Amino acid sequence: MTRDDIERMAKEAGAMEWGESVVPAMMDIEKFAALVAAAEREACAKVCEEHGDKWADGSDEWRNGQATASYYCAIAIRARGEQKQP
16 A cells, blocks of 8 residues: 555544544544545455466366365455454
């Protein structure tokens, strides 16, 4: 994640205004944390899919199984964002 990504998410969460940092409210911090976590989950899921794509062209069963497992990992990572927090 780049600094620009972080700044964009902080602005989206309301933690920064007009390019100047302000003291964020707790709700803004929680929104920001949720955005960062979602971005990281998506990045991890994409790594799994890319790994699966490498193996998907393989002709033997083991390679195809590796690809399937990689795609299921990507689905499981994304699903973590759907879980209710305590």
